[in-house]
Amino acid sequence: MIEVQGFSKRYGAHTAVQDLSFTVRPGAVFGLLGSNGAGKTTTIRALVGLTRPSAGTVRVAGFDVWREPVRAKAAFGYIPDRPYLYGKLTARELLRFVGQLYRVPGADAAIDRWLEFFRLTDFGNEPVETYSHGMRQKVAIIAALLPDPPVLIVDEPMVGLDPHAARQVRELFREHADRGRTVLLTTHSLPLAEAVCDRLVVLDRGRVLGEGTMDELRTRTGTAAGGVHGDSLERIFFRLLEEEQAERESAERLGRERANGEA
Numbered sequence: 001m002i003e004v005q006g007f008s009k010r011y012g013a014h015t016a017v018q019d020l021s022f023t024v025r026p027g028a029v030f031g032l033l034g035s036n037g038a039g040k041t042t043t044i045r046a047l048v049g050l051t052r053p054s055a056g057t058v059r060v061a062g063f064d065v066w067r068e069p070v071r072a073k074a075a076f077g078y079i080p081d082r083p084y085l086y087g088k089l090t091a092r093e094l095l096r097f098v099g100q101l102y103r104v105p106g107a108d109a110a111i112d113r114w115l116e117f118f119r120l121t122d123f124g125n126e127p128v129e130t131y132s133h134g135m136r137q138k139v140a141i142i143a144a145l146l147p148d149p150p151v152l153i154v155d156e157p158m159v160g161l162d163p164h165a166a167r168q169v170r171e172l173f174r175e176h177a178d179r180g181r182t183v184l185l186t187t188h189s190l191p192l193a194e195a196v197c198d199r200l201v202v203l204d205r206g207r208v209l210g211e212g213t214m215d216e217l218r219t220r221t222g223t224a225a226g227g228v229h230g231d232s233l234e235r236i237f238f239r240l241l242e243e244e245q246a247e248r249e250s251a252e253r254l255g256r257e258r259a260n261g262e263a
């Protein structure tokens with residue numbers, strides 16, 4: 001379970017996220033979508049204990065991440081958008097280290113299975129610094145999933161992955177949730193979000209433009225009819241952005257008219 005209540009983050013005068021609330025229940029994959037700079041990574045960083053909220057609370061598995069960090073952190077796996085991995089360690093050494101940290105029973109056998117799954121077996125004893133971007137991403141994904149965490153928090157999982165691995169990862173997230181676990185992910189891949197997410201929130205400039213299931217968002221934006229297969233979320237996404245822009249322009253126009261009237 002993930003609970004975000006009234007979360008805001010300010011950097012000086014700039015508000016990166018404004019009053020964001022959502023809940024992700026066990027069994028669900030929840031997608032956090034939005035344009036560049038919308039506030040997705042900021043939200044994820046608050047949830048994993050890297051960015052302190054300016055206001056509001058963030059809870060994982062029932063624990064406030066900032067009041068009970070150790071208990072909260074034991075409950076989630078985190079796949080960052082730019083994973084930091086100890087480059088001098090081999091993938092096996094690094095993953096054994098993670099296994100020991102989380103006291104994963106039978107970690108060695110599980111690591112072998114994971115390396116095989118991601119076609120990394122032949123590279124398992126090579127230092128991670130020699131890995132390609134996609135191979136590192138796979139190691140970061142294994143590190144997060146090895147302890148089989150109740151909550152999985154993922155920032156841009158598909159960057160650098162080949163199509164085969166991208167499909168494997170998409171299925172892994174779905175299976176993780178289907179086993180009663182909680183998955184939160186951010187992505188720019190609308191097809192991924194549409195295929196795997198049960199609920200979505202669309203952010204722009206730190207504010208929520210829309211939240212709900214695909215069906216709820218279709219109804220809310222009136223995008224149910226037409227289009228080609230698989231483009232639903234794209235149409236929803238652009239409709240929400242258009243609505244927001246129209247509202248902003250109308251508010252600005254009103255402001256100008258008032259100012260002119262008073263002058």
Ligand SMILES: Nc1ncnc2c1ncn2[C@@H]1O[C@H](COP(=O)(O)OP(=O)(O)OP(=O)(O)O)[C@@H](O)[C@H]1O
Pocket residue numbers: 011014015016034035036037038039040041042043
């Ligand atoms: N450490 C920081 N100091 C100042 N401003 C920051 C900091 N981190 C993020 N921001 C600002 O907060 C806003 C949200 O950034 P964030 O990284 O959360 O966006 P994002 O939705 O993840 O974008 P992207 O899709 O490009 O990764 C941006 O305007 C960014 O410039």
